[in-house]
Amino acid sequence: MSKNIGFISTRFAGSDGVSLESAKWAEVLWDDKHVSYWYSGRNDRDPGCSYCVPEAYFGHPENEWINERIWGHPRRNPEVTERINAMADYLKQTLYDFVNYHNIDILIPQNVLAIPMHVPLGIALTEFLAETQMPAIAHHHDFYWERTRFSIGGVKDYLDMAFPPSLPHLHHIGINQAALEQLALRKGVTSTLMPNVFDFDNPPPQADRYTSDIRKEIGISEDDFLILQPTRIVPRKGIEHAIKMVGMLNDDRYKLVISHDAGDEGLDYKHQLEEMAKQEGVDLRFFAARIGEVRQVDHQGNKIYTLWDIYKHADLMTYPSTYEGFGNALLEAIYFKVPVVINRYSIYVQDIEPKGFKLIEMDGFITQNLLDQVRRVIEDKEHRKSIVDHNYKVARRYYSYTVLRRVLRHHIAMLTGDAPNASPRTKESSK
Template structure:
């Protein structure tokens, strides 16, 4: 039976992990006959199926003012409490309007009840779920207790209430085994693991002519090697290790490109990286990938397709979209052994260049070998694609979403 499914978050736009994974979920659900709709403060989805509420965006001025008053301190004022609830009441009305307008039968909260980037929206969502008893999937990407910036706060009562809520009509989904265990330990809430996925049944198409044109547009010569850091510019991405790698490679033809903008966590790190690259003699290029209505910018997919090598030296990840994307585009990569990689991904048997917190001469030599030996590179990337196809495909996601919906509607009540 077809269902009308409402996705809710602070943002469904751009190339952040939450937006990308939500798009994959909706693709699978719609392929199986369901209808998906969108609620957020910033949206680049079909306007006919979306309700954009600017106050729901985590960067909205009202929410930023609340954040400044509740995080990094232990006490909140009555005025701050009132501001939280004024915004909650307003957003709750908008959520009800969303449900009524699109006749929503099931909700998917995308990281909304996980990390308090927008406290009032999380509280509003929790109340709506409790009052309507609409079947809800809470898709958790990264919990507040995983982020130091939320460790000191004046809203412990609200965090216990809604991040996440423990309600009978919610199925909780996490993206790694550590999160599953910690969620159960802290809250008693059980969950299922659904890792991030890509469409490995349909490999990406490549075109040598497009690559030549793209590289020329980027100001690259045929002798240049494009090394891509496909992440946002935030400190936990460890981008300084990518700069150090290019420096140690010792070849002016190696160019380092960062594919995402700074801003989500300030600009100081980006400024420091620029200075660090200059000091190390590294050609560092920052490029904003395409936004809606701007055909002059490349997409993230363009960058992957035309890159020679991927760097992913993250210190922490909830899963690691960039890792999976590099494998999908059959690109060799350097990856840091962050905790979730060690626990959930590394045992799968991928063939990767791995650093363990710091860059070694052996890492640098291996990168040189991979870049200089096409046959070695092909064996490595083909093996990785085959491994990922078994564990992180759309087919795997489809089966897991079917099981979730069957929990709500019965085996015969959901079409997957």
Template sequence: MRIGFISTRFHGTDGVSLEASKWSEVLEQDLGHECFWFAGQLDTPEEKSQLCSEAFFGGEDVISLHEKLFDPHSFISDEVRSKVTEMEAFLRDSLEKFVSRFSIDLVVPQNVLAIPMHVPMGLAVTNLIDKGLPAVAHHHDFYWERDRFMTGCAKEYLVKAFPPPLKNKFEHVVINSAANRSLKNRLDIESTIIPNVFDFENPPPANDGYGDDFKEEFGIDQNDIMVLQPTRVVPRKGIELSIDLCSKIQARADKNICLVVSHLYGDEGVDYYKNLVQLADRASVRVVWAGDRVGETRGYDQVGRKIYKLWDIYPIADFVTYPSLYEGFGNALLETFYFSKPVLVNRYQVYKDDIEPLGFKVVTMDGQITDRVVDETIELLSNDKLANEWTMHNYKLCADNFSYNVLRSSLEGVLLRIFD
């Protein structure tokens, strides 16, 4: 079967792009299908892809329309309605050409029918599918989970396409149990839960030494405790809690601590980053903001500085912090388990609902760094045997619950229901 993945972007390391890549890997290598790609930004195989820049949510016209649709004081003017209609028609035509060009049998809209970052795109995908094209809509987060989408004049479009109330050869897939309940309670729509996964059937590749000079590059002493925060620099990631943890450990330990933040700041402005810099300075915690030196591929930047992948950094980290206030699931947490690292987790709702009940061994917190949190972290940092027991236990749990094997069987079931 020829399967077309559709979204605004399949590029980089955002959760949607990562999970779409995993789905395609399983669909092609394990289930024998062939996958193709349509989006406004792509880093997928060129011969199997159709780039449509108008599908990207970051285009000027899209941003301008988005602001008008979700402005709390806006109303649905003829101008706005006309622009939505015009953009939807163009995108639907582009999608129809994609389906025809690659003889697509089934489409997989990736979050484009859940979060309205690009309203005309969601409408175009809905109208495409409404003609009878089979679809598996993969929803990562819904608009009603974000306050900013609950105002404005887009309601009629949200009702039609986010997600659409289609049933014929149409399957909804969500990534956690809360989304499953929410979709049922709000719209009376049934869905299948397929959690985020990782290739736990195949352990990480052996260390080839590429990242061995990371500490030296950033002036981190070999005896320092290196704590890794493998997230973007946005408020919901709770990086201030990681700084607090490092400060309290440093006050009690006889070693210095360096907190390494792996991703760039600026996704949601720079104010949060500036506040973190001031907080770390007051707490005397050294933070390495490594985002401009950590990329999707190894190499060198324009001034000759070495670029590392995140996978080069995990092996040399002593501890990982994941103090998120909210997550749709938690890709970075699975990645931490994959690299067998001890970890601190702030008990965000999806963790409490879908991950914690499985019995993972982690340092947990509920919004603040308590003495218990500090004690347990210090114990893991000083007791290699205990840390190894915890991480081996976690890896096995992930292999049983969040592996490609789980994804494989789930996708088989979804496809059987569509084509039964």
């Protein structure tokens, strides 16, 4: 039976992991005729199925006031407690209004019960679930104990209560094995592993005329090799390794392009990368100003491309991160059949590496063997094709929508007692 699904988060907008993965979940749920609705503080979903509450956004002034007084401080004063509870009470009422207005059957909190960027919302949702006993599936992307900035704070009671809560009608899904183990150890909560996914049953469309000039707009020629770093410019992405690698390749044809900006973590790291690129003689291009959520033309008349557009023209993807909760960019590169240089971060080693991908691996530093592998995968077209085709097949087996559909059907059936529906046909099989 079809259900009305209510997704809950502080934000469903942009290209962050929560926004991207929640949209994929909604797409898979729609295949089984479940209708998704969206509760958040910021939202770029269809207004007809969205319920936007500004106070639910983690950047709302009231929440920022609270965060300034609870993080980095071992205790909180009574005024902070009062304002946390007041905001939680208000948000809880908006959750009741959202559920009643859209006749929600199942809630899917997206990371809001895992990382305490909005403590009042976590409290509100926990109390709402306890009061209503509504079936819910909490999708956890990263937990507070994984982030240094949440290591000291005056809200341990709230963390114990709501991040995440332990309730009999609340199921938990995490994106990596280490998170599941820590959740069981710290909270005594059992959970299901469901990593990030892509629609590997339906290959991406080929590059079209819209993107035919993208290399020219970046400032590189057709004979150059486009090495893509498709991440935000933050230290844990390890972008200095990508610069070092390109410098050691010692070939003017290799151009390093970063598709995202520094975001809200400051520009110091970006300036360090610029200086390093000069010292290493690396042609480093920043292209974030021309990458958007949709194709359009900006106020200066420049074409805006999507991240998917640039993947289709990339010769290699660098992913030298020191830490990732999973690694969505890795799946994107494999989906678009781009070879990958990857640093063996812990989650990759535990969860992804055993699957049998053929990636160019590094262990925190660049070796001559790695450089030889890079040259071969870029310049030997037959070798490149064998690598990317193999990776696509492996990803289709472990990280496709089919895998997600099976997990969601299981949890919905367990929560509601309804038998799962028959498998929908893929686009390929319906042709």
